[in-house]
Amino acid sequence: MTITITAFERSPDGGRGLARDTRVRWALEEVARPYDARLVSFRAMKEPAHLALHPFGQIPTYEEGDLVLFETGAIILHIAEDHAGLLPADPDPRARAIMWMFASVNTVEPPILEYANAKLLEADKPWSAERLPIVADRVRARLTQLSARLGGADWLDGTFSAGDLMMVSVLLRIRASGLLDEYSNLAAYVARGEARPAYQRAFAAQLAVNRR
């Protein structure tokens, strides 16, 4: 059955791989599953045809036969359940890998999003200069805890899993700020993720779209 995902016609990040389709591309590359990418414009994302697929008007979406999914974490979990390579087979390690998927988007990403909002949406506000360091410290609080848990390990819980795929992707969003590099083990962890051939292929695929 053909898998079709949606991606930005032109990503706001200009092809740095931070748009969420990269996460889904990466997962599909890890399990060696071919897919089609349908590109959508910002305008088309807010129109009824796309909103029928994704009620929040975003990318990526995932279509496979009659199944339509949005929400990156759910798409990646679906892929991981259908193909070997992204979740351990044993029940307890499997549950912990899923735990890290949720931790990525529910615990680590929210302060990172808040920081991005502060920089992107509130840069022109009179409070911007005073408020940004406060928000940066909220990011640091989470990174400090994550760094302590990771310690000297390669991955969050044994072998590479969908939990690492999600966490590395979330951490990539904060790298340009310099905050990630304050934690050498987290910076190395992200580099380890980026070095995976599947990540490289996913990154190249989204870059090709944005270089057209």
Added chain:
Amino acid sequence: MTITITAFERSPDGGRGLARDTRVRWALEEVARPYDARLVSFRAMKEPAHLALHPFGQIPTYEEGDLVLFETGAIILHIAEDHAGLLPADPDPRARAIMWMFASVNTVEPPILEYANAKLLEADKPWSAERLPIVADRVRARLTQLSARLGGADWLDGTFSAGDLMMVSVLLRIRASGLLDEYSNLAAYVARGEARPAYQRAFAAQLAVNRR
């Protein structure tokens, strides 16, 4: 096997049911699974014994034999996979219920958290009065989209699922602001969740802790 969760010794909300242990209690009540709750103080949550269970120093955690989980969404998904009643049996509706679990914490909750942070952590800042309406509009943007998708349905995708349990729980956090009541179908949706006997039992259990 005994299930033990952790909860606040004294919840910051004074027992209004907004602490995340209520979500896990609700899931366990839906599947009629008994559990023990171990109460932890704010101080104990930041100490090594608790950090070994939960690297971000929060509640709830979930212990069942050798399995230790944190992250509410992952705990609820684990419960739902082990017991009937929270996820549809058919693969496609099941994947969509999990999609709504992720949408709750990754798409709808972040602006709600940002709003809570603006009120709780930045109330004394000089920008508070001017900034709060901006953040409130970010919440409205999501609630408008969610309201459009729910329409006149009782639940997000057919029968009640763990996706609804999570979404109702997330929406409850914003009710006191008045924003939820701007969307009558969402307010009715949340009331429908609260009316479930399992929710009532979960709410009573956390209230009993906070009334001691």
